[in-house]
Amino acid sequence: MRRFYLVGFVLLLSFDTVAQLSLKFVGDQALPVEMSAAWLARVLGEPWILGALAGYVGAFFTWMTLLKHAPIGPAFAASHLEIVTVMGASALLFDERLHWPQLVGAALIILGIVLLAMSESEEAAGTVAPEGAPA
Numbered sequence: 001m002r003r004f005y006l007v008g009f010v011l012l013l014s015f016d017t018v019a020q021l022s023l024k025f026v027g028d029q030a031l032p033v034e035m036s037a038a039w040l041a042r043v044l045g046e047p048w049i050l051g052a053l054a055g056y057v058g059a060f061f062t063w064m065t066l067l068k069h070a071p072i073g074p075a076f077a078a079s080h081l082e083i084v085t086v087m088g089a090s091a092l093l094f095d096e097r098l099h100w101p102q103l104v105g106a107a108l109i110i111l112g113i114v115l116l117a118m119s120e121s122e123e124a125a126g127t128v129a130p131e132g133a134p135a
Helices: 002-029 037-045 048-069 072-079 082-094 100-125
Strands: none
Touching: 002 048, 002 072, 002 082, 037 048, 048 072, 072 100, 082 100
């Protein structure tokens, strides 16, 4: 089951990251932003829009499959790791600068996910008493 979670979360992360980066590519090519039919046609005519659509559809089905089996707390937290991957990929692909608050935030997200996973592992192993139960 652990391999299922690992593969599932890597897939979810990949789909989410591809979707976000694809939208960034689309947005960069469809400038300037304006509320017009011509702008909408430019957006929908960009090939990267298919990457965004595929990413969101893949993420949806992966997330629904994970929710059937994974504990909701760690699963929800791990799904936010996308923030870190998109930030890193944006720095590489779009030359976006990373500053110390972003890096600290990314580290805190990762730390939070690790702590939740450790807590969930201890609870599943029976080493942590449920709330309200004597220790």
